[in-house]
Amino acid sequence: MTLPEAFGLDGRVAVVTGAGSGIGRATARLLAQSGAAVVCADVDGASAEAAAAEIGSGGATALGAELDVSDGAAVDALVARAVEELGRLDVMANIAGIMHEAASVADTDEATLDRVLAVNLKGVFFGCQAAARVMRDQGSGSIVNMASGAIDVPTAGIVCYAIAKAGVAQLTKTLAVELAGNGVRVNAVAPGLVMTPMLARFIAGPGGDPATLQAASEQMARMTPLGRMGEPEDIAHAVLYLASDASSFLTGQIVRPNGGVSMP
Ligand SMILES: NC(=O)c1ccc[n+]([C@@H]2O[C@H](COP(=O)([O-])OP(=O)(O)OC[C@H]3O[C@@H](n4cnc5c(N)ncnc54)[C@H](O)[C@@H]3O)[C@@H](O)[C@H]2O)c1
Known part of the structure; x- marks a missing residue:
């Protein structure tokens, strides 16, 4: 499949968190196939390196990096490394996330609440913050955050996950307003089940x-x-759309590749 120019990422630099597995891995691969140099970051450093090696063997530029997104200083350092080694930052795809064992609100323990909010909400916040500082000075860029269909369909047992993802949606909209005047777009993807x-x-x-x-x-x-x-590639295609100039008139939006499960 050849890409129309608007979907191409030639000369762009992308950071993908959660790039070692699943949706993040498919996204890192697709952004690279579309022309971007990609930093593959994951808390599982070996899987990040494997993703970068796979992409590199296809001829694209890729770096692997171990990163815990819940560590704000580490996220800042990773983004600084991307700019230092690859020259700029055009796409920040905040995809890393975790699920937790099913528990009702009444039975959720504080450690689970803290852990899920730290990775799924604060982790995306830190990614947004680090990218915003670079992109607002650069005067361009696209931030893509991974939300979830859980923001639309309340489901018993996954409250920590759902409230973190709802926070990601609101973070996305707020940052979109803040950065619109700097040529930076901020959108989210809310996948169905993959x-x-x-x-x-x-x-x-x-x-x-x-x-x-x-x-x-x-x-x-x-x-x-x-x-x-859904397949991971279904979600990666939505990320590519939001990352590329094809979506140049979209900001603050939640795109829902979910097979029609919810239509808010
Ligand atoms: N699979 C689905 O049905 C689905 C639906 C909606 C949203 N999502 C979201 O998509 C994203 C990717 O999920 P997936 O299904 O591909 O899962 P996955 O487990 O295959 O991949 C998640 C990756 O994130 C990494 N990760 C976990 N904690 C991290 C941390 N603290 N720092 C850096 N990396 C970390 C993991 O090591 C893993 O490689 C998540 O944000 C998830 O919430 C998934």
């Missing part, structure tokens, strides 16, 4: 039973108007 390692662990536990996962996938596909679950 069978990544994160969702598989949530449904069936670590190393979960394939039959349980298959049955859950079939049930989720039946609940989806388009009749299937």
